Amino acid sequence: MLHYHMENPVSRKLLPLSITAAMAGGTAMADVPSVAVDIAPVHSLVARVMEGVGSPNLIVQPGASPHEYSLRPSEAAALQDADLVFWMGDDLTPWMADALKNLAGNASITTLLETEVTILLEFREGALFEDHAHGDEEAEHDQHAHDEHDEHDEHAHDEHDEHAHEEEGHDDDHEEHAHEDEHEGDHEEMTHDDHGHAHGDHDPHAWLSPKNASAWLNLIAAQLSAADTENAGTYFANAAAGRAELEDLTAEVRETLDAVRGSNFIVFHDAYQYFEVAFDFPASGAISLGDASDPSPARIAEIQGRIREEGIDCVLAEPQFNPGLVATVLDGTEASTGVIDPLGAGLEPGPTHYLQVIRNMAATLAECLR
Numbered sequence: 001m002l003h004y005h006m007e008n009p010v011s012r013k014l015l016p017l018s019i020t021a022a023m024a025g026g027t028a029m030a031d032v033p034s035v036a037v038d039i040a041p042v043h044s045l046v047a048r049v050m051e052g053v054g055s056p057n058l059i060v061q062p063g064a065s066p067h068e069y070s071l072r073p074s075e076a077a078a079l080q081d082a083d084l085v086f087w088m089g090d091d092l093t094p095w096m097a098d099a100l101k102n103l104a105g106n107a108s109i110t111t112l113l114e115t116e117v118t119i120l121l122e123f124r125e126g127a128l129f130e131d132h133a134h135g136d137e138e139a140e141h142d143q144h145a146h147d148e149h150d151e152h153d154e155h156a157h158d159e160h161d162e163h164a165h166e167e168e169g170h171d172d173d174h175e176e177h178a179h180e181d182e183h184e185g186d187h188e189e190m191t192h193d194d195h196g197h198a199h200g201d202h203d204p205h206a207w208l209s210p211k212n213a214s215a216w217l218n219l220i221a222a223q224l225s226a227a228d229t230e231n232a233g234t235y236f237a238n239a240a241a242g243r244a245e246l247e248d249l250t251a252e253v254r255e256t257l258d259a260v261r262g263s264n265f266i267v268f269h270d271a272y273q274y275f276e277v278a279f280d281f282p283a284s285g286a287i288s289l290g291d292a293s294d295p296s297p298a299r300i301a302e303i304q305g306r307i308r309e310e311g312i313d314c315v316l317a318e319p320q321f322n323p324g325l326v327a328t329v330l331d332g333t334e335a336s337t338g339v340i341d342p343l344g345a346g347l348e349p350g351p352t353h354y355l356q357v358i359r360n361m362a363a364t365l366a367e368c369l370r
Contacts, residue, residue, distance in 0.1 A: 033227045036078045036104070038087035038096060039066050040344050041207045042112065042216070044353035046086055048242040049220045051351050053231045057082070059096070063345040065320055066093045079103040083227055086220060089113035091204035110223055113204055117215035120202045121273055128285040128306055129270075208342055208361075209274035210246045213354060217242045249355050250278070253362040257281050260369035265314035266303060266329075268321050271342055275361060284312055287329055288321075300329060307333045314368035316340040338368035 035056035037043035046056040057078035060066045066088075071079075079085065080103045089111045090097045100109060112118055206212050221239035225232035257279055270286040285303055288295045295303075306312060307329070317326040317339050326337055341364075344357040 031228060031230060033083040033224060034078075034081045035084045035086070035224070036082040036107075037085070038093050039207070040347070040349050041213075041342075041354045041357055042086055042088065043349055044351060044355075044357075045213055045216055045242070046220050047349070048245075048351040048354070049217060049224060049235050049238045051238050053228075053234055056086075058349050059087075060093065062343065062347065062349060063319070066343070067095075069093070069095060071099060076103055079107075082107040084223055085109045086223075087111060088204055088207070091202065108223065108227065110219070112212075112216060112219075113202065113206060115216075115219060117212075117219055118206055119209055119212055119215075119274075120206060121277065122201050123203050124270055124273065124286075128302065129283060203271070203273060205271045205342060206274055207354075208272060208358070209278050210250050210358065211278065212274070214243045214246045217246075245355060249358055253279055253358060256362045256366050260366050263313045263369040264310060265316060265365065265369060266307065266312055266335075267316045267340070268318045268326065272340075272361075275342075275358070279362070281365070284310065287315075287325055295325065300325075303329050304331075304333065307335050314338065314365070316365070316368060318342075319345050336368050338364045340364045 032054040035046060035050065035054070036059055037046050037056045038059050040058060040060070040062050043056055043058045050056060057075075059071070059075050059078065060069050061072075076099070079099055082104050083106075085100060085104050085107045087093060087096060087100070087109070091113055100107075113120070217239040218236075221232075221235040224235045228235075261281065264284045266285045266287065267283050268286065269288040270283075272283060276282045285306055287300070287303055307315070312333070312335050315326055315330055315335050315337050317323055317337060319339060319341055330337060340361055342357065342361065344353055344360070347353050347356050347360075
């Protein structure tokens with residue numbers, strides 16, 4: 001739940017603090033946009049684009065769950081002072097919609113899960129995953145021509161019609177902030193459905209696709225350049241360099257995983273299919289369907305049966321979830337275990353954070369499967 005009070009003494013001090021900070025920064029920084037970002041991996045992409053010009057503010061601190069978060073005064077100030085905000089969307093951080101409405105009313109807000117460039121995957125159902133044909137979605141997504149877009153046409157893909165309007169109850173005028181109004185009417189049925197999913201039909205962990213990250217780098221550069229034309233060249237040069245780094249990372253991760261390809265693993269909760277699709281390395285199942293749902297005894301028994309019958313080699317836990325559940329699932333099996341971290345809780349935020357998150361995930365998976 002979101003906890004902040006607009007009328008408290010801290011809030012009344014936010015504007016003077018921001019003015020003082022701007023004066024202290026000097027005229028050289030006066031025209032650089034103030035930028036706020038929700039989670040550390042996306043913050044890393046924005047920091048990479050802004051490198052040499054400025055630094056974005058991170059809202060959800062490393063190690064905290066993005067699904068429920070209490071804003072600190074400094075984070076509320078960052079939203080209030082923001083000229084631009086980049087966030088995944090309320091499918092990942094539902095509490096942030098109100099914060100943006102109340103604190104960042106004057107900011108240009110980019111909701112990454114709603115942009116045309118983002119590849120979206122639907123939630124999987126059931127404890128055990130069958131083979132999914134999502135591998136072709138990214139390839140098909142990339143084949144579309146760019147001539148329907150403006151001067152930033154090299155930054156966009158046009159498969160928005162397939163992905164952006166699949167949720168029932170969306171109106172045709174679905175724009176940047178449509179989720180805020182949309183969920184007021186059907187929040188009760190969509191918040192935690194029968195499958196333990198939060199909000200809509202699409203898996204919100206889209207940052208785990210390097211293709212999405214690459215597309216977002218250009219989108220971020222375009223948004224920053226529109227607000228700060230003087231530094232546009234630097235933003236786009238940084239985005240291009242970042243995309244090259246992602247290409248190298250993708251090749252590196254494929255090589256890492258090739259050594260254990262053909263092995264089987266199970267994850268704590270179903271949050272990794274973007275990574276799985278990107279590297280053609282599918283999981284066999286998940287202990288828990290959603291981030292906020294506890295697995296039933298029947299589900300645990302189903303997973304244990306799969307481990308024994310199909311020779312699952314690895315069960316992956318996560319830093320913020322109950323290790324006892326993983327121990328229960330592993331009981332009576334010979335599977336190994338490891339801790340995989342899709343947010344980089346133990347990593348320093350900054351331009352290289354995203355690369356290290358993906359690299360560490362691959363290393364953890366390979367080590368567990370060995």
